[in-house]
Amino acid sequence: MTQNPLTIGILLFDGVEELDAVGPWEVLASWARTSPLSPAVRTFTRDGLGVRCSHGMHVLADTSAEDLGPPHVLVHPGGPGARALAADSEHLAWVRSLRPLVPLMASVCTGALVYAAAGLLSGRSATTHHASLDLLAEIDPAVLVDGEARVVDDGDLVTSAGVTAGIDMALHLVARLDSVEAAEQERRRLQYDA
């Protein structure tokens, strides 16, 4: 494992919703410190530069897409910037190019709109922010939209509902990749028992 650790890349971009990215980061980066899988959890941007998030927070990325390479798990957050990316043919081509190389693609909130626009959700179960469920079905009517679940696990695609559901999604990834006990430990640490 030391030669080829489990890499998890959390994509940052201008207009990313702060909590969409930081919720999963908090869960996954904390879990990584103690997991026997020794996952490498990294934030990254396409160009490696920093971003200005949806509400104006400035965050620097750990690395670039090129330096990261295709991660084992990609987390695509949402936010106003994700809606723009869902209409950006270059970004969509990049996302499609990753699909055969990335075993598990996950999204938070309106990150799912990007996957749908890239054609990755046809015939697949998925969800997004409650206010964007209709838009998800408009982008691709073949998406099996699940408007009830906070996290939808469809094998190599895991999508989640709005903003805070990214925390649930990340806890689900910990349970799936490591163990239910590891996920419960993180949940307790986060005091996420509301």
Next chain:
Amino acid sequence: MTQNPLTIGILLFDGVEELDAVGPWEVLASWARTSPLSPAVRTFTRDGLGVRCSHGMHVLADTSAEDLGPPHVLVHPGGPGARALAADSEHLAWVRSLRPLVPLMASVCTGALVYAAAGLLSGRSATTHHASLDLLAEIDPAVLVDGEARVVDDGDLVTSAGVTAGIDMALHLVARLDSVEAAEQERRRLQYDA
């Protein structure tokens, strides 16, 4: 209000727990966009420079403590860095100096340890991360530790439990400063209904 907006300062420091800061930021900065109170929500560091958070995320601050001036509401997050600050006499003196100038001091998670070490919680109801409740009572046995509530409102002091409870605390601030309806609107936007 335009000459003297309601200012809310979220303190950042090295070793701040990412979600402790970004949870309240997400709530408060979003609320600020539509609230008739036109609050000015800013992240700040003592020196205005960026920080490396608990799990390694690099965040740039909006401003310095000096440029911000005493905010109407101070949010002190927790994290490993907060434990260090609770033993840092210079930081504690700064926090004490703010008390007469800041109408409402709030904390997330182990941020309450700093307030306790600064002597601000004697005889007051307060909470902190579940794993630090004993430590809170050790730092100041006169704290009325509430180990049940996620948010403890003691008037000019509002403390919250661990990590994700900072989201609840921020929603409480929105309800208190603006309206229950505004807080509910934010909660729905965050899909924080787990």
